[in-house]
Amino acid sequence: MGNPLLLAWFRLTHEDEGHETKGRITPEALALSRDEAADPASALLLFLRRMRYPLIAIILIFSVSVVGLTLIPKTEPDGTVVRMSLFDAFYVVSYTATTIGFGETPFEFSVAQRLWVTAVIYLSVVGWAYGIGSLLALTQDRSFRRAITRRHVSRKVTHLPEPFHILVGYGNTTRRIARALDDLGRRFVVVDEDESRTSSVDLDDYRADTPALYGNARETRNLVLAGLAHPRCEGVLAMTDDDQTNLDVTMTAALLRPGLPVIALTSSREMAERMRSFDAWFVVNPLDRFGNHLRILARSPAAYQLMSWLTSPPGTELPARRQPLPHGRWVVCGQGRFADEMVRDLQDEHVPVTRVMGGASALARLERSQARERKEPEASGSGPSTVGGPRRVVAPRRGRSRSCTRRTWSRPSPSSRPRTTTRRTCGCSTRPRA
Amino acid sequence: MNLEKVIFGFFVLLAATLNFGFFIGPLNDPDVHNVYELFAAVVVNVVATVLKLGDRTQIGAIHLATSLVASLQLIAAGILWTYATQVSTAGLTPEATASVVSMSAGALFANVVSVVLLVIETVSFQRR
Numbered sequence: 001m002g003n004p005l006l007l008a009w010f011r012l013t014h015e016d017e018g019h020e021t022k023g024r025i026t027p028e029a030l031a032l033s034r035d036e037a038a039d040p041a042s043a044l045l046l047f048l049r050r051m052r053y054p055l056i057a058i059i060l061i062f063s064v065s066v067v068g069l070t071l072i073p074k075t076e077p078d079g080t081v082v083r084m085s086l087f088d089a090f091y092v093v094s095y096t097a098t099t100i101g102f103g104e105t106p107f108e109f110s111v112a113q114r115l116w117v118t119a120v121i122y123l124s125v126v127g128w129a130y131g132i133g134s135l136l137a138l139t140q141d142r143s144f145r146r147a148i149t150r151r152h153v154s155r156k157v158t159h160l161p162e163p164f165h166i167l168v169g170y171g172n173t174t175r176r177i178a179r180a181l182d183d184l185g186r187r188f189v190v191v192d193e194d195e196s197r198t199s200s201v202d203l204d205d206y207r208a209d210t211p212a213l214y215g216n217a218r219e220t221r222n223l224v225l226a227g228l229a230h231p232r233c234e235g236v237l238a239m240t241d242d243d244q245t246n247l248d249v250t251m252t253a254a255l256l257r258p259g260l261p262v263i264a265l266t267s268s269r270e271m272a273e274r275m276r277s278f279d280a281w282f283v284v285n286p287l288d289r290f291g292n293h294l295r296i297l298a299r300s301p302a303a304y305q306l307m308s309w310l311t312s313p314p315g316t317e318l319p320a321r322r323q324p325l326p327h328g329r330w331v332v333c334g335q336g337r338f339a340d341e342m343v344r345d346l347q348d349e350h351v352p353v354t355r356v357m358g359g360a361s362a363l364a365r366l367e368r369s370q371a372r373e374r375k376e377p378e379a380s381g382s383g384p385s386t387v388g389g390p391r392r393v394v395a396p397r398r399g400r401s402r403s404c405t406r407r408t409w410s411r412p413s414p415s416s417r418p419r420t421t422t423r424r425t426c427g428c429s430t431r432p433r434a
Numbered sequence: 435m436n437l438e439k440v441i442f443g444f445f446v447l448l449a450a451t452l453n454f455g456f457f458i459g460p461l462n463d464p465d466v467h468n469v470y471e472l473f474a475a476v477v478v479n480v481v482a483t484v485l486k487l488g489d490r491t492q493i494g495a496i497h498l499a500t501s502l503v504a505s506l507q508l509i510a511a512g513i514l515w516t517y518a519t520q521v522s523t524a525g526l527t528p529e530a531t532a533s534v535v536s537m538s539a540g541a542l543f544a545n546v547v548s549v550v551l552l553v554i555e556t557v558s559f560q561r562r
Contacts (some may be wrong), residue, residue: 049488056481063477086473087516214453218476 002187021231023260029229032256036154036225043147054131061127062302065093074110082107092117097124137261141277149214150225156211157227162187164233166226168217168249169240170197173265175204177237180313186351191217192240218248220256228257235261235281243271247278267337289337291345297326298349331356333363371431445482446552447505450545452478456540462528467535469515475538476512479505479545497551504544511537 067135069089073081084092088106095102109117109192115214138144167174183190190212192198201212204324215222217240227233236253238246246264253262261281272283297304305321312319332342333356346353356363452475468561483501511534518530535548 045488045490047488052484052487055484059477059481060485062475067473085516085519086469087520 022234023257024257025229025231026258029224029256032221032224036221043144043151045142045145047138050134050141050144051131054127054134057130058127061123062093062097065097065116065123066090068116069093069113069120072110072116074113084113089410093120093124096120097127098251125147125296139336147216153211153213154225156209157189157225157230160189160227160230160232162232163189164227164230166191166223166228166233166236168192168223168236168238168245170194170201170212171241174237174239176313177239178206180212182208182210183314184424189213191215191222191226192374193217216245218245220252222248223252224256228253228260233257233260236388238262238264240265243268247271247275250275250278250280254280272287287341288345290338293343294342295327297322298351300377328352329354331363331366442485443552445478446501446548449475449478449482449501450542450549450562453504453508453538453542453545457535457542459535461535462532464526464528464531467507467531472508472512472515472534472538475541476508479508479541482548493551493555497548498549500544500551504541504548507537507541507544511535511541 066086066089069092069105070084073083076082078335084106091106097120123281131208154269165181166189167178168191170178170190170192178188178190185207187208188210190198190201190210192212192214193216195214198212198214201210211226213222213226215225217223217238223236228236236249238249240246240249243266246266250262250264253260262279263284264275264280265284265286266275267285267287269285269288277282293304293307296307301322305319309316309318312349327354330346331354332339332346334356338353343353343355356366452471456467456471456475479501481506483498486498486501489495489497498527514530514534514537515526518524518526518534524530
């Protein structure tokens with residue numbers, strides 16, 4: 001609801017309800033947020049601290065120039081010796097060092113004085129160069145710029161007029177969630193420890209002004225800065241690709257703001273259990289979820305169609321209904337959590353499964369052995385059998401079905417773990433049969 | 435030994451001693467108050483102020499405040515002296531000298547507070 005007209009309408013229509021604060025804001029959270037509110041002065045402090053020595057250098061150059069100018073005497077044509085007063089010298093140095101250059105006052109300088117003024121000019125140039133150079137270096141300084149951006153984010157978050165969510169991690173998944181939230185007219189704050197990602201928030205062009213904090217969400221102060229203790233914070237979405245970070249975010253939210261809805265992402269069952277023990281409102285395990293979707297699809301393509309339509313962002317067209325899954329034995333290639341989940345889900349659906357350890361090369365071996373053993377009598381088995389390394393266990397062939405397409409699903413979550421594929425074979429190899 | 439602490443202590447103490455050196459003597463006698471000493475006191479006080487910038491602790495804030503007071507008072511004393519010697523036709527009269535020196539006396543008080551703070555800081559650090 002970044003639109004001011006919408007906001008005005010929202011305020012008019014919802015005035016009587018008021019905003020209900022989600023969860024309980026603990027005193028610790030309040031104290032932390034107060035600390036953070038005082039913290040933005042750190043940019044100014046950093047500036048003052050870095051400018052100390054340049055400023056001192058300029059002051060010393062000024063004072064030495066002034067004293068030097070008052071000490072040099074000038075002999076007038078009539079023989080009297082005159083000296084500049086401190087004030088006159090200060091005046092001369094002030095306009096000379098600042099490159100204004102009014103000329104020689106209050107009287108024409110002697111050669112010795114001119115010599116000194118020449119030195120003053122160059123000294124002051126060195127002083128200014130040092131000062132301005134330090135200033136420019138400071139504006140390029142990482143920590144200084146970070147302090148400035150933190151200040152901006154803190155100010156934006158504090159003045160967020162509407163309820164908002166905190167999105168931790170700004171990967172592809174979160175980007176889609178952010179887009180959907182923006183389409184719904186909801187506000188959110190992004191936290192990510194990758195600077196290129198947080199700076200891409202501006203380019204992603206959301207309707208509402210979105211604060212993006214660059215920092216590690218495992219640090220409590222970063223979460224507090226992102227508005228964890230803010231009364232209008234509606235929920236936290238821990239969506240980084242690191243399970244430990246997601247768990248930490250869940251813990252921090254549970255401790256500082258009990259009762260605040262937290263949605264956490266994890267790909268491990270143990271981690272999910274730990275998150276649930278910290279009152280995570282909802283834990284998403286994409287591997288588990290993919291298997292569940294597959295099960296729904298196996299049971300009823302229409303239910304799957306409805307589910308994917310209902311859970312997609314607003315304005316999505318009804319997706320086309322998928323073909324029912326072909327029946328027969330399934331071969332799951334690969335190892336790791338995703339393959340385990342797949343085997344478990346398929347078995348729960350009473351689908352016969354063969355587990356092949358070792359990926360695509362093992363599958364090719366399996367197919368070769370299948371082709372060889374087709375001549376031999378069929379050995380059947382309905383439980384999962386394991387093929388590992390050189391040992392060959394045959395997936396029993398079935399009658400050639402009409403659709404011997406090989407289906408491949410890629411895993412649903414972007415991750416760096418070894419790629420696992422699930423294929424359905426219907427007993428026929430890719431090579432033409434004799 | 436921390437060089438930064440040495441420089442800090444040096445400037446804080448020098449600001450107080452120069453100020454004291456200018457202040458000491460009969461209040462209205464222009465002969466015993468050297469204007470170069472006043473100038474040095476102004477410069478060193480301003481440097482001490484700059485050194486105290488950017489400290490976020492409570493004692494650091496008070497340090498900065500005392501230095502600001504001392505600097506402003508000394509600059510005011512400098513302006514008074516300039517007025518007396520350059521603008522006023524009477525020149526550096528005993529009255530004008532008295533006002534310049536009393537200004538520096540005010541600054542001296544602030545500088546003493548600053549030195550006391552420095553000592554307190556050091557003592558409390560030793561006790562830990």
